[in-house]
Amino acid sequence: MNWDYVANWSEWVAPIATMIAAIMTAVNLGSRVTGWGFVVFLIGSIHWTLLGVATGQKSLLAANGFLCIINAVGIWRWLGVRARLDDGAQAAERKSEALPAPTLLSLSNIEGRSITAADGALIGHIRGGMVERDSGRISYVVVANGGLGGVSETLHTVPWDELKPSDEGFTVPAKCEDILRREPLDPADWPARVQAA
Structure with missing residues (x-):
């Protein structure tokens, strides 16, 4: 095998693929x-x-040999297990739409959904929320x-x-500025209760 050829290709493909993959996983879409x-x-x-083999860099070879295993686990986790669970949740949502109320909404699909005000302005996107432990009822969401x-x-x-x-997500009857006038949330100190306006 022509290792110079492999090294020339790999020294470009490796960092480009790594940067693209980092963006794809970081945006959490x-x-x-x-x-x-x-x-x-x-x-x-x-x-x-391959670059580690072609250039004799044993540490690069060892680290990325290990990362190949970790990335294979990530593929299994996200394209296998998690994707199947998301498909199951979406199937339950679709089935519930054809039945009398209540219509179901997957908890895993709430985060990231938009919240729009009564005036049509985008308030933001859901970053998390809190569920009442005893009843299972969602108490509030956090919007960014x-x-x-x-x-x-x-x-x-x-x-x-x-x-x-x-x-596309959720709407609220209030105007955007009314929501944004509320006390901002400390990311490290969420409230135990939130009162409706």
Whole structure:
């Protein structure tokens, strides 16, 4: 095998694949995108491993040989297990739409959905929420507004009772500025109770 040829290709493919995979997994656009991110990570790790062999760098070979295993586990986890669970949850949502109320909504699909105000303005996207342990009822969600990738965003709580499902996410009867006038949430200190406006 022409190891110089392998090294020339791998020194470009490896970092490009690694950067693309890092973006795909960091943006958290769902189990399938994350799973395909691990596929691209695996391609990068294979090329880093080949580069280690071609250049005699044993530490690069060892580290990326191990990362190939980790990336294979990521593929199994996100394109296998998690994707099947998401498919099952979506099937339950579809079936429930054909039945009398209540319509079901997968808990794993709530995070990331948009919240739009009565005036049509986008308030933000759901970052998390709290469920009442005894009843299983969702108490409130946390919505992120502004910023980029978690930097300079503000967090606000919205009681579950204020949310109405829509095609793209949820709507609230309040105006956007009314929601954003509420006390911002400390990311490290969520409240035990949130009162509806």
